[in-house]
Amino acid sequence: MLNLQQPEMLWLMVPVIAAGIYLIRKGAKKGLIISRMVVLALLVIALASPYNVVSKISSSENPDLVLISDETASMELFEKQTATELYGSLAANTPTNVVKLTGESTALGDAIVQYARGDNQIVLVSDGNSNKGQDLGKALEFAKETGTTVYSVIPELQVNDVSLYISGEKTVVLNNEYQFDIIVQQAGDTPIAYQIEMYVDDQLVRSRTYDQEDDSRTIPVTYTFTSLGAHTITASITASDDRQPINNVFYKTVYVVPKPKIQVVTDDTGSPMADVLLNLYETSISTQLTDLDNKKAVVLDNRGIGSLSEAEIQNLQDYVSSGNGLYVVGGDSSYDYGNYLNSSLEGLLPVYSKATEWKGGRNVVLVLDVSMSTSAHGTHGDILGNAIHVLTKNNENLRGANVGVIAFGTEGLDVSGGLVYMGVPSNINRLEEQISSIAPAITSTTSLDQGLVIAQEWLAEGEGELDVIVISDGGIEQKYEESLKVASELTDAGVKLYYVHVKSSAPSQYDKSGNAFAKILMDEVGGLYFPVEKEDRVNLVFDEMEQPDTNESIDYSALTLIKYNPTHFITRNVNLSGNITGYNDVTPKPGADRLILTSTGKPVLTVWRYGLGRVASLSTDNGKGYDNMWSTQMYSGNNSKLTSSTMNWLVGNPQVEEGAVLEAEDTWFGTPAQLKLTMYDEGIPAITLDDTRSIDLSLTGKDTYEATVDVGQVGVHYISGYPIAVNYALEYRDVGINPDLEMMIKANGGETYTKSEAQALLLRDARENSQKLIKENVSQKIYFILAALILFLLEVIIRRLKEIRDMKEQEKRIQEGAEA
Incomplete structure (x- = not known):
C-alpha cells in the first residue's frame, strides 16, 4: 500500500488541472497539454513523498547489553560477585554497561523503563523483589513493547532469612471476632522451626512453635476486642535459621468502633440468622421499612413484593446507591415466590427471580499463533481480534466457564496465568487486555504443538466440557506431525478442538494439493474447522452443555453448598460445609458475582455493586422458615461466618459518620x-x-x-x-527470590538463568533475540520522477520525430515542384 509523508502537496494538482483546462479551451494543442499535465502530476506526487512500509529482519553479533545489578539491602543474602563475574564474561564479547541499585528500597521497574531503548537488551541480577516506583510487571511489558528483551539472573542464596508481617483490616467492630493473618516468609526452601509470640496492647495472648517447609506460610488468627479506640497487635518471631532480626517484629494497629447500626425487616425475629445479626450488630428489627438514617445496611428477610410500596423501594434505591448495603434473604414469600420478577425491587438485585439455565462446567483454552509469520503476512491483529471476539460474543456461554489464554511461536507461553473464572467482569477485562498486549514473536517457527502441550496440562484434571480453540494463520506445516500427536491425545481425553484459520498469503498453510493443513489436522482428530478471511470475525458456536439431573429423584436433603468464588472478601475466610433442603430459583444478572452454589449449580449467594453501595441476594431462607426449614446448617458452627462476612462486606466502612x-x-x-x-x-x-x-x-x-x-x-x-x-x-519484608519473577520474565520474551547458565547461554540468546522484525519506510519518490522524465522525453522525442517527418515531406514537395 502506498503512503504519503506530505499529502498536503497534492493540493498543487488543482492549479495544474485548472491551467491545463484553461489552455485547452484557448486552443492550445490538446495532446501536448495533457502530456504536460500528466508530467506535472507525477512531479506533484513525488513532492508528496510517497513511500511503502517494508518489513525486514535485523540482527547483531554484538548486541548492546545493560546489566542492572541489584545491590540493595535484600541482596545481602546472596552471593555478591554474581554481577561482577557476569559483567566480565559479557563485556569481553559485546558492549555491556552496568547500572547499580543501592539503598533500602528497590525500584526495578523504574530502572527497566529508564534503560529500555528498543535497540538494547537488559540483564537483571536481582531477587526480583521490587518495592518502589513503577510496577515490575508493567515495566517488563513496556520493555517488550519497545523491543527490549529483559533477562534475569538468579544469584546463589548464601544464608537464610525469615520475615514476619500481619495482614488485616484497620477498622474493627467492638465484640466481633476479628480475623487477621500472620505471614511468615523465608528466603530458603529448607524446613525450619520458629516460635511466634503475639501481644495485644502489651499483653501476651499467644505463644506457639511452628514448622515450615515452604517459602511462605499464612497463619490465620482471630481475636475479639472488648473496648473501643486504639489497640496494637505485636507479633515477633524467633527462628532457628535467620540472618537478620530487623524483620522479626511487626506492629499492627487497629481502631475499634461501635457496632454498626443495621435494620432487619422481618416477621421472624427468632430465626438463626436474626440471632447472628443481633449478636454482632446494633440491630433494629421491625416488620416495616422505617427510618434509615445512620443505618449501614438493611436486611429484607423473606419479604413479598406486596410488603413494600413503590416509595419505599425508591427510598431503598437512593439509600443503596449513596453507599450503603442491602441484604435480601429468600424464603417462601420472596423472589420467585414473592412476585419479584420484573418489579422495581428486582432492578436493585443481582438476580432475576426466574429459574436459572445452568451454564457451568465449561473449561476453554484459547491457543493463539503469534509467530513471526503472523506479522509478516498481516494476520497478527486478526488473530488477537478473533480471540477477543470469541470472549465477548460468546460471553453468555462463557459466563460460568474457566478460560485460559496461551500464545505460541517457537515455544508455548502462558498468557493468562492458567484458567481464569469468567463470572467476574474484571477477569474478562483483564483477559482482553492481556490478549491485546501480545506482541508477535521474533522467532520464525510456528510450533502449535508447544501451545497444545500447555493446554493439555491445564485440562488434565478438568471436568465437564473441555474445549481448545486454536486461532492461527494455518502455517503449521513445519511442526504438523508433532501437533497432530498432541491434538490426538487431547481428543482422546475428551477435549473438543476448534481451529479458526485466518487466511493469509503464507505458503506453509497449504499442502501441494492446495488443502489447508489446519483443515487436514481437524479432519484427522475430529475437530471443527472455521476458515475466515482477514478482517472477518469467526462465528463460533459451542455445543450445548449437558444439563444436570434435576428430576424428582434428587435427594433435596443433600444439596451440598459449594464455594464457587473462594477468593471474594465474603468467602475467602469461610470454611463452608453442609447442605440446604430448599431454595428460591433465581438467575444471576450479567455482571453479578456468584459466590455460593448448590451441587446442582443453583445460585445461593450472589452479589454485585449498585451505585456506590452493595447488594447481596441469598436465595435460601433464614434457617427457620415457617413450614419449611431450608438452611438450618448455614447458621451453625463455622458456617455462621458466612452471614457475618456478608454483612461486613455490605457495611463496608463501619465507622460512624459523625464528628x-x-x-x-x-x-x-x-x-x-x-x-x-x-x-x-x-x-x-x-x-x-x-x-x-x-x-x-x-x-x-x-x-x-x-x-x-x-x-x-x-x-x-x-x-x-x-x-x-x-x-x-x-x-x-520479601526475602528470597520473587516467585513470580521467572514467569513475568518469560511472559515478556526473556529467560531466567543461574550464574553458570548465564555465562554459558545468555550471550547466545541475546544474539538470537537481537533478530528483530523492523518496518522501514522505503521512498517511492524516484519512480514518479523517473516516470515523469520518461514521459517528458517520450513526448519530446515523438514531437521531434514528427517535426523531422514533416520537414522531409515538405522538402520532398519542394523538390517535386522544382522538377515540375
Missing part, C-alpha cells in the same frame, strides 16, 4: 503515610502527630481533607488519638 473521622493505614519505615479526614460536623479540622507536631491538611473534596506525612521511627504513633504503626523498611 471527624480519620483514616490511615499502617506504613513502612521510609514510606510516608497517607491520611484522610472527613468532617461530618462543622468546624476547622486540626490534627497533631504524637501531640507534638501539627499536620497540614489539604481540602480535596466536600468536607474531605488529605495529607501525606513522614510519621517517623519504627513503632506506634498517634495522630490525634488515632493509631498508626511504622514497621521495618519494606525492603526487608
